[in-house]
Amino acid sequence: MNDLSAKIKQVIDDEPVALFMKGTPQMAMCGNSMRALEALRRAGAPVTAVDILPDPAIRQELSALSGWPTIPQVFVRGELVGGADIVEELAESGELERTLEERLGTDYRGAGEEKTVALI
Amino acid sequence: MATDTLRELLADAFPDATELWVEDRTGTGDHFQVIVASPRFAGLPLIDQHRLVNEALATPLADGTIHELRIKTKGTQ
Numbered sequence: 001m002n003d004l005s006a007k008i009k010q011v012i013d014d015e016p017v018a019l020f021m022k023g024t025p026q027m028a029m030c031g032n033s034m035r036a037l038e039a040l041r042r043a044g045a046p047v048t049a050v051d052i053l054p055d056p057a058i059r060q061e062l063s064a065l066s067g068w069p070t071i072p073q074v075f076v077r078g079e080l081v082g083g084a085d086i087v088e089e090l091a092e093s094g095e096l097e098r099t100l101e102e103r104l105g106t107d108y109r110g111a112g113e114e115k116t117v118a119l120i
Numbered sequence: 121m122a123t124d125t126l127r128e129l130l131a132d133a134f135p136d137a138t139e140l141w142v143e144d145r146t147g148t149g150d151h152f153q154v155i156v157a158s159p160r161f162a163g164l165p166l167i168d169q170h171r172l173v174n175e176a177l178a179t180p181l182a183d184g185t186i187h188e189l190r191i192k193t194k195g196t197q
Contacts, residue, residue: 031188032188032190067171068171069174069178069181069182070181070188070189082166082167082170083191085170085190085192086167086170089166090166
């Protein structure tokens with residue numbers, strides 16, 4: 001495992017909710033990344049966002065780790081939940097909040113502020 | 121047309137599909153919405169349903185034909 005791949009894995013493993021997106025929460029560069037972020041925000045998730053755009057290698061290494069070809073990608077407690085369509089669908093059915101409660105605890109809404117992590 | 125290619129790939133992967141829809145969302149041949157209804161999805165978690173669609177479209181996803189993909193799956197009996 002190379003250095004970048006190890007850094008990505010560390011974010012996935014350490015952050016309660018990791019969102020790999022195009023751009024940042026303040027300036028999303030893709031509609032699907034924004035859709036995933038908005039769905040997580042509605043559920044009150046403590047989002048840690050990672051911008052994959054600074055280097056194409058980030059996306060390559062991420063997809064190699066997750067087996068998921070597209071961006072965004074959402075992980076909760078180290079486990080891939082899915083992309084924008086899945087997160088949105090789970091949010092609408094209430095399942096996203098149930099998943100967050102199961103994996104992070106029922107008080108997850110107060111677990112932390114939205115933040116951004118840079119890999120490079 | 122890329123939509124035809126995608127439809128063929130999905131039809132090959134889901135010969136039992138009861139609904140198969142591919143839409144070029146932007147008219148630029150790279151932003152797509154696909155809808156697939158198949159008994160194979162029944163009882164599978166959403167992420168595994170989407171994995172099957174991603175696998176069917178692995179080539180156009182990898183070679184950049186698909187810039188953006190929206191997926192809707194339905195499990196039928």
